[in-house]
Amino acid sequence: MKTFKGEARDKKLWNDFLNQQNNDSNSFLKACWLYAECYVYRRLYYFFENHRILKTYDYFSQNKQKAFTISVGAMLNVFEVLQSMKSHISDDNLKLLLKLNLWGNRCDLSISSGKEVKPGDNPFELARNLDKKIIVDESCKIIECLNHADRKNSVIEFICDNAGYELFTDFILADYLIESKLVSKVRFNLKAMPWFISDATFNDFRWSLEYMKNHSSPVLREYGQKWQAFVIGNKFELANVNYFWTSPYEYYRMPEIDPELHKRLSKSHLVIFKGDLNYRKLISDFSWDCTESFKTCLKGFQPTNLCSLRTIKADLICGLLEGQSKSLEKENNEWMITGEFGTIQFAAKCDCFHNSDR
Ligand SMILES: O=P(O)(O)OC[C@@]1(O)O[C@H](CO)[C@@H](O)[C@@H]1O
Secondary structure: OOOOOOOOOOHHHHHHHHHHOOOOOOOOOOOOHHHHHHHHHHHHHHHHHOOOOHHHOOOOHHHHHHHHHOOHHHHHHHHHHHHHHHOOOOHHHHHHHHHHHHHHOOOOOOOOOOOOOOOOOOHHHHHHHOHHHEEEEOHHHHHHHHHOOOOOOOEEEEEOOEOOHHHHHHHHHHHHHHHOOOOOEEEEEOEOOOOOOOEOEHHHHHHHHHHHHOOOOHHHHHHHHHHHHHHHOOOEEEOOOOHHHHOOOOHHHHHHHOHHHHHHHHOOOEEEEEHHHHHHHHOOOOOOOOOOOHHHHOOOOOOOEEEEEEEOOOOOOOOOOOOHHHHHHHHOOOOOOOOOOEEEEEEOOOOOOOOOOO
């Protein structure tokens, strides 16, 4: 893996990392999966960013936009159910929205190697029926944490994953948190470059709201306008560009590599990490004993209360009960790589909530 040349703002971040690798492991074939995969996506962008005309071109944008447009049927269904929830703010509704958001992570174009992945037409029914597939469910702890938020001043940080339907479910959850007045602001952390095919960039975020605002369906138009107004009114905030999210670093190294980012996260009430890649970075892509606690696997990374909503696509996990992985293996010996199963895990910063040790 070669160091980068040119003027890129993350050149030093990447080159310092590459220079720290020992010669034996500094190659695509020998590096660990996380590093090699991140390097490939960064190197791909390098070819474009140094091109006179193509420097702002997002080579995955067509796939991502298609992923959004083919999900309109599911989105309309979500809005229909949501209308009835609005008049009835409750922990049960919040729990259901967390699950809707979790399953949104199935719609990822990197696991399908770019092939279309469409959500079912009735996502709430799916979310209600898939509880057996959530093999660690700490949604109650997340809700308890949200109920402790200082409603007037609390910020939630979303560390987003995929554009398309998953980003839509992020908006839905964020909207509910704002409307129910549990928090005052949701900040979205997006990718600074095309990443893992479908990861959401700043442009994807803006494109999605603009697409909704101009749609022929009145409800899509209404919410497109509403969420654009949230952006202008600072209820939805786009975090500044940050290259840490497209670096290969595991999150426990954040205080050393990007102390400013760590400090900013620590001021929020809760950080929601979406998806599989964020999970791998949270627990350092190590093959932990699957019964090890989430908190231990974070290796001290705990800027504030944090949670992870992830469909399982990579063969690492923690927080399971004794014997649980054996029975999953019997059910489906590919349970760790298909995205069929999911986890909702939580780690509390302070003692005021239960912690996630199981
Ligand atoms: O973060 P996501 O979107 O949930 O998942 C991304 C992901 O499925 O893509 C990769 C396959 O290339 C896996 O490494 C990874 O876990």
